[in-house]
Amino acid sequence: MQPNRMLPNRSRTSVLVFLLPPLLLYGAAVLFPILQSLFLSFFSWNGISDMEFVGLDNYVRMFVADDIFWRAFLNALLYLAICLVLQLGGALLVASLLTSLHRGRELIKTLYLLPAVISTVAIAFLFVRIYSIDPVGLLNQLLHWMGLGSLERPWLSDVNTVLAAVSAPEGWRFTGLYMLIIYAALIAVPKELEEAAVLDGASRWTLFTKIRFPYIRPVWITTTIMATTYGLRGFDIPYLMTNGGPGQSSELLTTYMYKTAFTSTDFGYASTISVFIVIECLVAVGLILFLLKRKADS
Amino acid sequence: MITQAAPASPPEVVPPRPEVSRRRRKPNLFRTLSRVLIMLIVIVQVYPLAWLFLTSLRTEEDFATGDPFALPGSLTWENYARAFETGDLGRNILNSFVVTMGANVLIVLLGMMAAYAIQVLGFRLSKLVRGLFLIGIIVPVQIALVPLFIDYSAVNLLDTYQSMIIPLAGFSLPMSVYLFCSFYEYIPKETYEAASLDGAGPYRIFGLITLPLSLNTVVTVVLVNSIFIWNDFIFANTFVLSEDLKTIPLGLQNYIGAMGKVDWTATFAAVCVTITPLLLVFLVLNKAMIQGMESGATKG
Numbered sequence: 001m002q003p004n005r006m007l008p009n010r011s012r013t014s015v016l017v018f019l020l021p022p023l024l025l026y027g028a029a030v031l032f033p034i035l036q037s038l039f040l041s042f043f044s045w046n047g048i049s050d051m052e053f054v055g056l057d058n059y060v061r062m063f064v065a066d067d068i069f070w071r072a073f074l075n076a077l078l079y080l081a082i083c084l085v086l087q088l089g090g091a092l093l094v095a096s097l098l099t100s101l102h103r104g105r106e107l108i109k110t111l112y113l114l115p116a117v118i119s120t121v122a123i124a125f126l127f128v129r130i131y132s133i134d135p136v137g138l139l140n141q142l143l144h145w146m147g148l149g150s151l152e153r154p155w156l157s158d159v160n161t162v163l164a165a166v167s168a169p170e171g172w173r174f175t176g177l178y179m180l181i182i183y184a185a186l187i188a189v190p191k192e193l194e195e196a197a198v199l200d201g202a203s204r205w206t207l208f209t210k211i212r213f214p215y216i217r218p219v220w221i222t223t224t225i226m227a228t229t230y231g232l233r234g235f236d237i238p239y240l241m242t243n244g245g246p247g248q249s250s251e252l253l254t255t256y257m258y259k260t261a262f263t264s265t266d267f268g269y270a271s272t273i274s275v276f277i278v279i280e281c282l283v284a285v286g287l288i289l290f291l292l293k294r295k296a297d298s
Numbered sequence: 299m300i301t302q303a304a305p306a307s308p309p310e311v312v313p314p315r316p317e318v319s320r321r322r323r324k325p326n327l328f329r330t331l332s333r334v335l336i337m338l339i340v341i342v343q344v345y346p347l348a349w350l351f352l353t354s355l356r357t358e359e360d361f362a363t364g365d366p367f368a369l370p371g372s373l374t375w376e377n378y379a380r381a382f383e384t385g386d387l388g389r390n391i392l393n394s395f396v397v398t399m400g401a402n403v404l405i406v407l408l409g410m411m412a413a414y415a416i417q418v419l420g421f422r423l424s425k426l427v428r429g430l431f432l433i434g435i436i437v438p439v440q441i442a443l444v445p446l447f448i449d450y451s452a453v454n455l456l457d458t459y460q461s462m463i464i465p466l467a468g469f470s471l472p473m474s475v476y477l478f479c480s481f482y483e484y485i486p487k488e489t490y491e492a493a494s495l496d497g498a499g500p501y502r503i504f505g506l507i508t509l510p511l512s513l514n515t516v517v518t519v520v521l522v523n524s525i526f527i528w529n530d531f532i533f534a535n536t537f538v539l540s541e542d543l544k545t546i547p548l549g550l551q552n553y554i555g556a557m558g559k560v561d562w563t564a565t566f567a568a569v570c571v572t573i574t575p576l577l578l579v580f581l582v583l584n585k586a587m588i589q590g591m592e593s594g595a596t597k598g
Contacts, residue, residue: 018411018504022411033445034437034441037445111343117577117580118577135366254440267444278438
């Protein structure tokens with residue numbers, strides 16, 4: 001019984017001919033490496049000497065003995081939170097505002113999306129200069145003009161601000177992408193629904209919370225999942241701008257894993273950290289589905 | 299992922315004019331406020347890029363001493379000359395082009411084949427295969443770095459174009475499979491039945507019916523993936539060492555080191571040169587690209 005078979009007379013071979021090449025590439029590049037990481041996480045190996053089976057030692061070390069790991073984990077959560085606020089909050093705000101605009105929507109969409117086209121290396125360069133204090137960068141100059149001179153600082157070498165400073169560019173970069181998606185969902189909300197609500201005297205806020213948002217909820221869940229999984233894999237910008245420093249104050253799990261693998265060549269422990277990152281992503285997706293779906297049902 | 303049933307190629311998004319606009323209301327506070335707010339946010343998005351370009355035209359002294367917001371006192375192309383002298387920008391752009399093309403060919407071709415097998419041919423475990431592809435959307439790319447590094451050195455693939463193309467294509471494949479699958483759902487069964495009655499087998503039907511019909515989706519898949527592949531940093535940085543193979547992100551990163559000191563105006567000139575190709579494509583095709591992103595996400 002095969003409900004979605006469209007061709008009545010296709011051979012088993014033909015299925016394999018079409019299915020095997022994509023599965024081969026996908027297996028080699030994605031599936032097999034995941035299993036390999038899982039396997040390596042039970043070994044101690046520097047890439048040269050013999051691999052040594054250590055059982056759960058790497059996991060014990062990670063959870064119990066490694067302060068940097070926990071620091072990086074908390075940093076990664078904060079990084080994620082900042083990205084989510086900027087990306088999803090910014091996206092929802094701009095998309096909602098955009099629907100009340102009559103002209104120039106296309107232009108604004110294009111302009112807003114521009115940063116998404118630019119490589120992270122270019123963005124890292126750009127923001128190093130925006131944050132700089134000598135010569136004075138855009139941010140410090142702006143603060144100076146607003147009379148907030150006391151806030152001027154070298155944003156990337158101040159341990160209190162560096163994490164926010166490396167998170168903001170990532171948020172800035174992709175907010176346009178999420179705005180597009182949410183905007184497309186918002187303009188698909190049936191006009192009759194909104195008009196009926198307005199006739200009933202609903203305020204803008206009620207209109208948004210009672211009509212628009214419930215309607216776009218499925219798209220909102222998708223964008224939240226996208227933004228969260230992208231946020232958890234964030235790497236380029238912190239790696240390029242500060243390499244996790246000063247100290248460990250902008251270290252994320254991804255940068256820590258990368259350094260463990262390719263600077264300390266501790267392949268086993270690096271694999272343990274990447275297994276943790278994968279589980280973290282799966283848990284995050286599960287949580288989002290659980291929380292947002294449950295709310296929808298109630 | 300979580301999707302609403304959406305038509306395969308999204309209809310032209312024409313923002314319906316709200317009723318209010320025709321009634322010529324007196325200017326209202328909310329509307330004015332939201333306009334100002336939108337303008338502010340757009341400035342935050344665009345000004346840094348404009349500033350990047352302006353800085354690339356400044357003289358070095360002007361950049362080192364001046365107010366960063368001021369317009370450059372005099373324009374100079376010298377930074378561009380220095381940028382081309384120090385880096386191998388042409389080579390970097392060519393490499394990025396090769397990697398982007400290679401990965402896109404794989405993503406499109408293999409994505410169509412997998413979707414054809416899953417959606418059109420159908421087989422018992424097709425649900426399982428779909429699920430396997432879902433993993434690749436959620437899982438972060440970093441998981442593959444260490445294993446691929448080890449595997450590549452075992453089969454001598456380190457420091458090649460393939461070492462970048464394989465993982466870039468592999469991690470983009472799931473999205474492509476999903477896009478093609480959701481498009482193939484909308485090709486009516488009768489089309490295939492008619493062709494089958496005429497004696498066409500699965501291969502001919504793929505080449506003569508499915509492939510030509512997929513062109514719109516191909517454009518979407520290519521545009522969306524190209525942004526990520528063209529700008530990939532992490533795979534290139536991990537697997538490529540030789541100057542000859544460096545893509546744009548690596549070439550740019552090299553810039554600073556190669557110059558001993560940080561020559562910011564020349565670096566910004568290099569940045570401007572390297573973002574131009576993709577930016578041009580984006581500005582020319584932005585309608586198609588924007589639609590691609592919208593549909594890519596709502597269906598992914």
